[in-house]
Amino acid sequence: MNSLYLHFPFCKSRCIYCDFYSTTLGQDMMALYIRALERELAKRHNYLKGSRVHTIYIGGGTPSLLPSGLLNDLFKAISLFFTLEPEAEVTIEANPDDVTEEWLEGLKGTPVNRISMGAQTFNEKLLHFIGRRHNSQQTIDAVKACKEAGIANISLDLIYGLPNQTFEDWKHDVELALSLDIKHLSAYSLSFEEDTKLDSMLKKGLVREADEELSRKMYDHLISATSKAGFLHYEISNFALPGYHSRHNSSYWQGTPYLGLGAGAHSYDGTRSRRANNPDIMAYINAKEDVPHETEVLSDEAIYNEFIMTRLRTSNGIPLDELAEKDREYCLSMAEPYLSNALLHIKNEHLCLTKEGIFTSNNIISDLMK
Numbered sequence: 239m240n241s242l243y244l245h246f247p248f249c250k251s252r253c254i255y256c257d258f259y260s261t262t263l264g265q266d267m268m269a270l271y272i273r274a275l276e277r278e279l280a281k282r283h284n285y286l287k288g289s290r291v292h293t294i295y296i297g298g299g300t301p302s303l304l305p306s307g308l309l310n311d312l313f314k315a316i317s318l319f320f321t322l323e324p325e326a327e328v329t330i331e332a333n334p335d336d337v338t339e340e341w342l343e344g345l346k347g348t349p350v351n352r353i354s355m356g357a358q359t360f361n362e363k364l365l366h367f368i369g370r371r372h373n374s375q376q377t378i379d380a381v382k383a384c385k386e387a388g389i390a391n392i393s394l395d396l397i398y399g400l401p402n403q404t405f406e407d408w409k410h411d412v413e414l415a416l417s418l419d420i421k422h423l424s425a426y427s428l429s430f431e432e433d434t435k436l437d438s439m440l441k442k443g444l445v446r447e448a449d450e451e452l453s454r455k456m457y458d459h460l461i462s463a464t465s466k467a468g469f470l471h472y473e474i475s476n477f478a479l480p481g482y483h484s485r486h487n488s489s490y491w492q493g494t495p496y497l498g499l500g501a502g503a504h505s506y507d508g509t510r511s512r513r514a515n516n517p518d519i520m521a522y523i524n525a526k527e528d529v530p531h532e533t534e535v536l537s538d539e540a541i542y543n544e545f546i547m548t549r550l551r552t553s554n555g556i557p558l559d560e561l562a563e564k565d566r567e568y569c570l571s572m573a574e575p576y577l578s579n580a581l582l583h584i585k586n587e588h589l590c591l592t593k594e595g596i597f598t599s600n601n602i603i604s605d606l607m608k
């Protein structure tokens with residue numbers, strides 16, 4: 239199994255909470271960037287063993303800003319080196335206001351069969367506050383338009399714990415999202431990332447973090463509402479109808495090899511080597527040979543830690559029989575207090591978070607790590 243990730247670090251404007259690498263440079267740069275992506279693809283396709291891929295993910299930034307001609311060029315370049323498995327999952331991220339009939343028409347010549355849309359909230363004031371370009375009606379219309387264009391596999395992203403967001407606001411967001419007949423929902427608690435506008439507002443005392451009790455109530459509601467709607471809670475922040483979990487993200491959590499192309503993209507060879515392209519669009523476009531990057535050879539300890547961190551976030555938990563004996567002993571000894579107070583449990587040789595454990599998952603994960 240192999241996955242392909244293509245990073246498109248362009249946005250029309252910046253949202254105040256976001257620390258992803260992206261630029262607001264214009265269309266000329268996009269064309270140069272796609273040519274550079276094609277060059278990197280030609281140079282690095284052998285990073286993956288075998289030429290078959292089971293997922294492709296185009297993320298950003300805002301890939302829905304990519305003109306359809308350039309998007310088609312990109313898929314043509316991919317097809318020179320890779321073959322899609324039958325039933326492959328091919329996702330593109332989109333901002334709701336980019337999802338027009340014309341944009342959807344442009345997808346028709348591509349293998350895209352899944353859209354991940356950044357709704358974030360349906361509250362107009364909050365959307366405006368966090369710097370999103372769209373309004374709530376645009377999200378509703380965009381989901382409808384995708385389905386009419388034959389793409390039913392739609393995921394929405396929501397954020398909870400926004401400044402001044404009430405429990406009723408959140409309930410409304412979740413209800414409205416689920417009423418749109420989507421297949422997948424990702425819901426993240428707002429975090430105040432270093433060097434974002436939101437973080438500087440926090441430091442100046444202009445906004446406050448949501449209190450813990452409210453965040454917990456919001457998350458509890460999310461779990462029960464999605465469960466009532468038939469969604470499976472398959473990862474801490476991810477919920478899907480049966481058969482619609484994100485296969486691309488799941489492959490990250492399962493240690494599948496992936497090739498990441500683009501400025502700021504990461505790759506993993508499935509064994510010990512990770513590579514991170516530098517987050518620098520101009521250096522990426524101007525690279526004559528290999529694009530600027532850093533590689534890391536993972537130590538045994540780093541491999542163990544990553545295994546714990548990624549697996550414990552999923553509902554399947556940590557498959558204990560996949561750990562070397564010493565690691566398994568270490569893991570179980572560190573898990574002991576959490577097993578005793580029912581924050582962890584063992585199910586079919588898998589160490590899993592209980593519902594209660596999910597709320598303190600960061601502490602538990604860091605305690606199980608070396």
Ligand code: SF4
Nearest residue numbers: 249252253256298299
């Ligand atoms: S949240 Fe998305 S649209 Fe907003 S700045 Fe970040 S990458 Fe761009």
